[in-house]
Structure formats: C-alpha cells, structure tokens
Amino acid sequence: MINLAIDGGQSGLRLRVLPDGRTGRGPGYQHGPDSRAATVEAIRAAARDAGVAEQVDTIRGASGARLTEPVDTICLGLTGFPPDAATAAQLARHIARSLPAREVRLTQDMVTAHAGALPGGHGVVVAGGTGLVCLGVGQDGTWRKVDGHGYLFGDAGSAFAIGRAGLVAVQRARDGRGPSTTLTGTGLDPISLYPSPTLVAEVAAFAPEVFRHAPTDAVAQAIVDQAARDIADTIHAALIGPDAVPVALVGGLFEGAGEQLVEPLRAALSPRAQLTPPAGTSLDGAERLATGDLTPYADLVLVHR
Template identity: 40%
Template sequence: MNDRTGTFALLDGGKSGLRLRIDGPDGRYDGAGAGFTYEPGADDVAMIVAAVRQAHKASGHRGTVDRVCGGLTGATAEQAGRCRLTDALSAVFGGAPVTIVDDGVPAHAGALDGPGVLICAGTGTVAIGVADDGRWSRADGWGPLLGDRGSGYAIGRAGLAAALAATDGTGPPTALAEPAADHLGGMDLPAVQRLMGSAAPTVRISAFAPAVVTAAGRCDPVAGAILAAAADDLARTAAAAGRRCGLSPSSTPVSVAGRLFLAGEALLAPLRRALDHHGLRLVGSRADALTGALRLAQRPAATPYHRVVAGEPPLISAWPTTD
C-alpha cells in the first residue's frame, strides 16, 4: 500500500470527548464517542476502547481499515499499557496497524504542519514543540492535580474559588457569584460536597470556564484577572516547550488548538501579549487534529514528525525559567 493511499482511521480524544474519522477512497465517515475521565481504579484502556467502539458505530463505516493513527489525551505512558491499548484498538479495526502518538502531536501537525509550538488546551493543557530536524518536546500535560496550568479546569476552578471567596467576604465582589451558584446548585458546603463527590468533578469544574469568559467580557475585574493569569501560564508553557527542542523564539510560530480557545479574543488577546513577552508570535491554525492525524498516517517518515511517529521520546532536559 502506498502511504498516501488506503483507508485510515483517525483518532482525536481527551476528557471532553473522542472524535473518529474514517478517510479513504470510499469517502469520509465521522463519529464521536465519550471522553476519558480516568477515575481512580478505572481501566483506562477499556474506557478508551469503549469510546472508540462507540464512535466507530456512530460513523456508519463498515469497510476495512488499512491503518489507525491518532492522539489520545492521558493514554497510558507505560509500555505494557500502551501495547495493550494498541492491540485492543487494532482488534476494533480488523487487525489494522495502530500508531498512537503523544497527545497534541496530531493537532500540531494539523495546525502548523512544520516546526513550531502548539498550545493544546481544553480541560487540560499541553504544549508540543517540534524542531526542523524532528526533535520534539512537551511541557505540562501533568493533569489537574499537578499541572494543566492555564487550562479550562484551572480557569473554572479559579472562577469557582473566586465566587466562593466573594461569598465568604475573603475576596472581592465578582459577577461570578451568581453563575457559580447556578453551576453548583447553591453556595454552601453541601453544594461543594456534591460537586466533589460527582462522577467527573474535573470535567464539571472545567465546565465553569465559559462563565469566567462571559464575566470577563462584561468587564468583571476578577474574571479578567483570571483569564490574564491563564494566558501568562499558557505562554510560559509554550516558551518552555520551544526552548526544550531548541527552537529560536524570534522565528518560532505558536498556534493553538482545543475547546478552551472557543473563548476567542477574550483569551487570545491576553495570550498574544503574554507570548510577545517571551518573543513568540501567535499564528492561525491551518487545520484540525484529525487532518494532522491523516498527514501522520499517510507520511509517517516525513519531516519533522518522523521521530515522534517512530516512537522517539520527547526531550525532557531542564531549562532555566525566563519570565
């Protein structure tokens, strides 16, 4: 089979949901599946495979697939778990070979199609840097407890915390108090306990981020400060990813992908300012993650993504922080 021909199953999945596209000579088929919450004790591989099966069924595609390629946020990094995942996904698609790359890489290939840094932010955050020679790096992506700075979760949490602080009188008044009460079902301890005891508290907290964006757009200073802080965090993460793989700030394009950026200029405007502080420039996205996954599937040996597709790990050298 020529790398550019055949039928490809393309995956893009994370906490918010999974997208599947079957692309081949017979046409394009799209389907969607559930997101991955990664609750303690859950079988991550089984959860991902169930979502892929759901999306495959919804797509309506019933033919054969020649190759599977995509990125899955939070997919196990352990070799044994990764092998189990690829074997299970191969079985879903009739034994087709499977390439699962680091989350954010297909989005990078779609958005930039070459060297640069991609900030991928939804419920979580990761920045992927790729150099001309294929060296690549990632920054953050550590999850809500230890990382995901500037993410939808971070914004939602900061917004809810600010609303509760305003209710206590320990923080300034904010327009976030009313939407927070609606989101939580009250502004008391039982409401917060219900949130923390829910099936997916991380996703529910992240779902408050649009309310913060709305309040910032109405000139609420507390919400505006939260978005400005998130933009600073995202810019530092992007700068770190670029430094790690040797990209020069003066010539490094930075693009964005993910549901968080549906906020539009409310977040992009402070992000441009924050990136400029690091000597970085924001550029528009060429295409989405599924288009990027198709590129990786069709041309796995093409630069600059050949190293990551071949399984080379990201550069993890420590670099000095510059603010």
C-alpha cells in the same frame, strides 16, 4: 483498501475513513481498569457508525465488530494514551487484533493536534480545554512537551484553572477576605461541588462565567490576565531554537474565550512566539499521520505491524 484516522478525546471519539471521508463517532475516554477494553469498543462503535464494520456476537454473547472493508493503516491520537511503553504496545496489539489492519500507529491526541494545526511539523501547539498541554517541535525533529500534568498539579491557564480561581474569588469575597466581585451574583455555592463525581468538569464550566464578567469586573479580568501569563510561560518553555516559531492555539478554551484570552496572551508573549491560526483539527492530524510520512513525529508515534 482503506485507512482509518481516529481522534479519541474525553468527550467522544471521532473516526474518518480515508480516502472517501466518511465519519463515525464513539464514546469518549473512560478512566479505570477497563479503559483499554472501553477504548477498543469505542473504536468499534465508530467503525460501525461509519459503515466500515458490522456488529457481531461472540460465543460468550459479547458484542464485537467485523470490518467490512480491508484496512491498511489505523492512526489513533488518544487522550488516554498509556503512560508507559509496554502498556501502549499492548493497547496497539489489542487494537490490531480487534480491527485487523496491516499497521497501527498510536500516539497522544496532543501529537495529532500538532500535526493538524501545523502541517509543516514545526512550531508549538497549545491544546486548551478543561486541561491544558503544549507540544513544541523543532526544525530538526526535537520535541518538548510542557504541562498537561492534570488539574491538581498543572494545567496552568486551563478552563479548570480559570474556573477554580473564579470560585476561590467568590468564596473570598463572601468571607470578606477578598475584594468584592460580581461573580458572587452567580448564586453558585462552590462547597456544594465537593461530592460531585464530575467535580473537575463542573469547576471548568465556571470559566465562561469568569470571561463573561471580566469586561466589567476587575477581579474576573485579573483571573483572565493571570491565565494568559501562565499560558505564555508554558509556550516559552516549549520554544525550540533561537528563531521565530509559529504558535497555534486549539481547543474549546480558545474557541470559547476568543480575543478575551488571546489579546492578553499576545501581549505576554515574546516576539519569538508568532501566533498562527491552526490549519486543521486533531482529526486532520490523525489523517496526515495515517497516510503520510511520520517525520517529524517518529519518536512520538508507536508503530505496530
């Protein structure tokens, strides 16, 4: 009997077979009314890719999957985790029917990121990419989620926020309303992005340009420094308890920016926030939650048997 650990992000879904470590991949999260069906099909595709399922055709001609090995527990950390308990429970039941398992453990990808980065289960993890979200877990199991409110109303310090600030600086400089900046030399017309169906991703993709110009451009450096202060504010809001707390940074934003962002962030943090290298990935966290005790994440994981 096997277990399955699944990390479902926006760009793709990864599956790991336990205990042998085989892996498979499927499509990323799809917004819209058919997101539940798309999530289940992505899991099926990853299971087929890992060799633990085979494709079958239903009576109506739709493709499905049949597991070739019995599964005990499936743990999934999903970007598209439903916002209400009833819908989350419905998704868990649908997964359980589609890929029969004794137990389905369903949670947000932020929780599996925390479990992977801080195996002790205590501390703060910031996941930064196009968006940004933070989860703090105390020694007693209390938890606090901060930000993750999306590009319009939150995600302070994210790649989108940095990219947008850079593009605003470009427009202000071109209008003569703001200081000159070498960012204008990129040749990008921000207004042309408005009709794009991938607007958010394209704005976030400008963040690397901001980091590239920052060492020699005061405007770009100010944007990076502001992002660091915003992330520090998010971390401070997630700290639980009076003692020093480990803080791990995960995701493409920090991997791409490196010390350019981490150095000003470190300077903006209080001594209570102790930056710690992440021990593992979201998929490692899903493995931990699939095979071990759910403490201290019991209140954050929906269990369907």
